[in-house]
Amino acid sequence: MxxxxxxxxxxxxxxxxxxxxxxxxxxxxxxxxxxxxxxxxxxxxxxxxxxxxxxxxxxxxxxxxxxxxxxxxxxxxxxxxxxxxxxxxxxxxxxxxxxxxxxxxxxxxxxxxxxxxxxxxxxxxxxxxxxxxxxAIAVNVTRRAMVIGGGVAGIQAALDIANAGVEVVLVEKQATIGGRMLQLSETFPTLDCSQCVLSPKMVEVKRHPKIKLMTYSEVQELTGSVGNFQVKALKKPTFVDPDKCKLCDECTAVCPVVVPNEYELNLTARRAIYIPYAQAIPASFTLDESVCLGLNPIVCGKCKDVCEADAINYDMRPETVTEDVGAIVVATGFDLYGQENMGELGGGKIEDVLDGLQFERLCSASGATKGHILRPSDHTEPKNVVFIQCVGSRDPAKHCAYCSKICCMYTAKHAQLYKHHVPDGRAYVFYIDIRSGGKGYEEFVQRTMEDNDTLYLRGRVSRLYRHNGKVRVLGTDTLSGQNVEIDADMVVLALAMVPSKGTTEIAKVLKIGRDKDGFLAEAHPKLKPVESVTAGIYLAGAAQAPKDIPETVAQAGAAAAKVIALLSQATLSRPPLIARVRRSHCTGCGMCVDACPFIAIRLENGKAVVNEALCEGCGSCSATCLRAAIDVKNVTQLQIYEMIEACLAV
Amino acid sequence: MINVQDIRDTARDLLAKGEVRAVIGYRRGSRGMLAEPAFITSPEQADELVWDPTCFHNLSLYLVHDRKFLDHIRKNPGAPVAIIAKGCDARSIVVLLQEHYFKREDVYIIGVSCEGTGVLDERKLAPHLNGAQASNAAFDGDDFVFTTAEGEKRLQAREVMADRCLECRIPFPKEHNAVFGEDKAGRQMEAPFAALTRFEEQGSGERWDFWSHHFDRCIRCFACRSVCPMCYCDECVVDSITFPVTTETTAEDKANRVRWIERSAVRSENITYLMTRAMHLAGRCTDCGECERACPVNVPIRLLNNKMEREAREQFGFEPGASIGGPSLVASFLDSDPGDFIR
Structure with missing residues (x-):
């Protein structure tokens, strides 16, 4: 040399x-x-x-x-x-x-x-x-994309990618797309109807020739790498043929099984066979296998008997589908921090203490109360409603350390909606600070306070309990320095946003990183906010961090642009810094095969062989091999040895 | 209680029917009472086989030798090799199978349970015999019986057993084709890792002095490596003179040879050697104790390997050699693995 x-x-x-x-x-x-x-x-x-x-x-x-x-x-x-x-x-x-x-x-x-x-x-x-x-190694690119999660982020990303002429597979775990946004009544700061703005996009997804919609499906396994992923998804059986179903609703009338309706946040009940919303896409009923009496005509079979369209088929089975895609957008959304975690606020056991999403359903024209605000315990109109902000947020000692960002705004919206429905009612808001950064946001909060006569109290609530048919709220107003006691007809908690359960699961399946709070980690906090740490996998929406609808839509568009740019290349060049086997040293023990997170190594005739198209050069194999029989190019054992030597100034 | 005749009959039968091409077992050695490894290839030799408290060798080493040194001269591997294996030895074979060193059908495991006892630690015996030489050793219930010039000497097995046998959790070879003796799991006479626990009760200063003493005395003769069935690498990464040059060795391989430690047997290099060996045995060492027995200067190597074994057990619930298809310690990852140390 x-x-x-x-x-x-x-x-x-x-x-x-x-x-x-x-x-x-x-x-x-x-x-x-x-x-x-x-x-x-x-x-x-x-x-x-x-x-x-x-x-x-x-x-x-x-x-x-x-x-x-x-x-x-x-x-x-x-x-x-x-x-x-x-x-x-x-x-x-x-x-x-x-x-x-x-x-x-x-x-x-x-x-x-x-x-x-x-x-x-x-x-x-x-x-x-x-x-x-x-x-550099050149690899061909599969010009298809997958979007995981069919909320507003996933819908937007799928439409943007499909409109660029790239085929998209949109995978949604639930029976309908729409996600959280479909549950909302009206949206801040314009108070336009959430369903009205979202449902045209849902219909567009359904009709788009470039979008393959897979609802009631879950991603189970990912192999391959940027440009050439293979995604295995499980399509759960709905037991209803969407092409035949006429939405006549006869089946729900005869179904004997009544369970809480998760789409209405358990405020109402549904049957084992159900449709989440009237606007559901795909517009079809779903038979919930977990509660149905057994998919057995001898046990029940009422729905099948009554279905004139013959859409119900008890013999449907789960189906595993493998999709080849070049890029993936993860938009798996958020859940609310459970009320059961808030012991000091009743832990979810006090009647008429609702979370924000439940209140959305009460306000929604399509909700259980047809848009009339009635408290759940006795279906009367609540005259005193207390809204509490930062429940579970900004509390590093006991709950989530971060600010959930949207609660100030949606609480202001809730107070306004309440006042519009119940003009003679009284709305109180407990807050720590008001964070209303955003176009038209501060003005919206001011309108809540001034035009809608909502009493904002700066302070925390220490306790809630049932008292004389009402909910007694004990809190503090730190501006006047006085304790406050309110007998409320209803209390609404602005619970923290946490990554959805599906987000936790998908991060494991896709092997993409999460941050300390469990949200999906972006590759760089400023310069790569929509990229995950794995090349070819992009992030959109509240799965990455708490954010509102405009931000979610913007991020989804950005992720789509990244996907389109990636897939517009004929070939991708991969860095050649990949593992190389020293065949004379390899004993074929297979530890590197197990250690490789990219499934890039296999044993062939008793020796390890590296698949150059899959190897990411992470070095896990090299660290595992007892015989130093596998090295990453340009990061060889000898190079590492000499670097250590240099650092120790030997 | 195992009747040695049963073992001999099995070996004879296997060889006579041609089901195995050899039986690796123990026979009476040339020095005193001690057994030595035996390689039996004809049915007539089967009566040479013995089973007594001096059968401490982990014979799976010779399965490694068989593949490593003899594979190339055998055109057709043909029938498997039969091997007599105690609980720990059988677990070594399982680790080798896990690492694809040979195939399950290449080996016929004749398991022998250590039942209520284990094997002898020669160093513990000497004080009991007052300088006399024993010519024979035998199992008898919970005792070992030694034959000396002055007649029979009966000792409680636990007084002269190897430490590892006192602490042994699994004295029965679960993986076997044939097995002799009862499964007396849970018969351990000392808590697992008792010797290690006693050692770790000392302060760090005392422990450092202890190890400094031993690391100074190690002569790096590599007896521990030679006797270990897990040390089957062609190149020992901490011994650069073992670098193998084969037809597949490239110029780049030669150029990239690393000499992690110097050849002189001094403390710093000895520490690196023994520590690296312990790390490389993590999740693979089945505590057969051969390294410590073979050491000519009595370095307590078991303590190092035991430490790794206990960490793996406590942190990851890992038992080396538990199942052939099971995960290996260092190459497997579970979401439930402790990760508090990653920040």
Whole structure:
């Protein structure tokens, strides 16, 4: 191996690095390395003149490898590798030494920071000594996409992708698409009817020639990688043929099974055979296998007898479908933090204490009360209603630490809706702060307070209990410094938003990361807010963080744009930094096969074989192998050994 | 109580019918009472087989040798090899099967239960014999009976048994083709990991002194590695002179050879060797104790391996060699695995 000619480019990053690291000294030390032929320091290496100087230096000094000591490779590895290509050398001979996130930002002492920056830089210089020039791997792209979750986020993403001419598979767990938004009555800040704006989009999904709708289905397994995923989904049997069902509703009239209706948040009951909403898409009934008396004509069979269209088929079985797609959008939405977690507010056991979604159903024209606000216990019109904000949110000690973002707005909306329905009623709102950032939002809250005569009390509620047929609310008004006691006819809790149960499950199936609160983790908090950490999987809606409808729709559109851009390429180039087996050392024990999260390794004739199209170069195999028989290219055992040696200054 | 004649009959039968091409077992050795490994290939030799408290060797090592050194000269692997295996030995075979080192049909396991006892620790016996040499050792209920020049010496087995046998949880070879002796699971005489627990009651200073002493004394003769059925790697990653050069070795492989430790037998290198070995045995070591027995300078290697075994058991409920199709410790991941240490 002839000696390398490495160029080291030390970036100041303004003062981000230079304030804690003596960059001149780092450059000087690197110049002393055997293989370093050129060094340079510059205030912003990623600026246009900075990049040009890298290209020029490579050409002028006949450099064959490059080390840029700057920020995380997440940010500028691509930038500088592209520069290497522009200068006519192999881009995989360019490596980043991270002396910002891993050094200057986390240290104060300049002398020690400089010492560490030198060690980091030296270790990377030693690493590139053994870097091989590599060529990117080209893989074909499947021009299809999958959207998981049929709420407003999923609907929007599916429509945007389909309208670009790309076929979309929309998978929804429930019997209808529409998600949470379909449960809402009216939406802030314009008070337009939620169903009225959403249902045209649902119909469009149903009719779109490029959208394959799979309701009542769950994603079970994911294999493959960006551009070429294989998704296995289970299509649960509805026992009703949607093409034959005439929606005559005769079957529900005869069904003897009565269970709580989850679509109405358990405020009403439904039968074992049911349709979630009149506007459900697909417009068909579903027979709930878990509560039906047994799909057995001998036991019951009433629905089948009464169905004139002969749409009911007890012999339907679950069906596993495998879909090949190039990209995936995850839009699995949110649940409310359960009332049972709020012991101090009754833990869900006090009558007439509702959550926000239940109140939406009470206000909804299609809800149980046909849009009349009646309290559940005695169906009378409540004259005093207390709304409590931040229930479960902003409480790091006991509940969720984060702000659920939409509760200030929807509580204001609830108060307005209540006042519109019950003009002589009294609405109280307990709040900590009012957070009404958004177009028209602050004005909306002001209207609630001023035009709708709602009493806003700044303080928390300490206790709720039943008292003389009412709910006694004990709270504090911290502005007047007085304790407040209200006998309310009804209490509405603005519970925190949490990732839906389906989100937790799908994260495991797709192996995508979640943040500390369980929401799906974006790849970068600012620059990649709709990308998951896995290439080719994108995020939309409240599964990623609490957000309102306009933000959800915007994010869904952004995710769709990413998918369209990805799938518009004929081939994808994959980094060639993949695992390589040393066949002479492999004993075929198969531990790497088990350890590989991408199912990229198999045993063939007693030796491990890597599938180049699937390997992501994560190195799990290398870390597991007892025999050092599998390495990742350009991160070999020897390179790691020499990097450690450099860091220990041996 | 196992009648050794039953084992001999089985071996003879298997060889006579040609169902196995060899039987690996124990026979009387050339030194005193000790048994030694026997490789029987004809039915007539079957009567050489013995079963007594000195049958401590983990014979699965020779299954490894059979594949590693003899595979290439055998055109047709043909019939399987039969092997006599105690509980721990049988679990070693299961680990080897888990790691696809050979196939289940390549081995015929003649299991022997350690029943109420286990095997002898020679070092514990010497003080009881007052310098006399024993010429024979035999099981008898809860006792071991030794024959010396002065006559029979009967000792309670637990007084002279190997520590690992006192702590043994599974003295019965669950994986077997034929088995002799009763399954007396749960008969352990000491709590699992008792020796380790006693050792860990000391302060860190004392423990460091203890290990410094032993790491200084290790001569890195690699006897522990040679006797271990799990140490079947062609290249030992912590011994660069074992680097195999085969027809499949590339120039790149040679260039990328790593020498993780130096060859001199000094404390730092000895620590790295023994620690790396313990890490590589995590989830694979079945505590057969052969490494410690083979060590010429009495380094208590079991304590290191036991530590890993206990961690795996307590953190992940992992039992090495429990089932052939089961997951391996280091390559499997469950969502329920403890992850509090990841922040």
């Amino acid at each position: 002839s000696k390398k000619r490495t160029g080291v480019f030390v970036c100041h990053c303004g003062t981000n690095i230079a304030a804690t690291v003596d960059v001149a000294k780092v450059a000087k030390e690197m110049a002393g390395e055997d293989t370093v032929a050129f060094t340079k320091e510059y205030v912003y290496m990623c600026s246009e003149p900075g990049q040009e100087s890298v290209v020029q230096a490579i050409k002028d000094n006949k450099l064959d490898s490059v080390v840029v000591t700057c920020c995380s490779p997440n940010l500028h590895e691509k930038t500088f590798r592209d520069n290497a290509t522009r200068a006519g050398i192999n881009n995989f001979t360019c490596e980043i030494a991270n002396i910002r996130e891993q050094c200057s930002w986390v240290h104060n002492d300049k002398a020690k920071g400089t010492e560490k920056a030198i060690k980091i830089s030296r270790s990377v210089v030693r690493r590139v000594n053994r870097n091989q020039p590599l060529d």
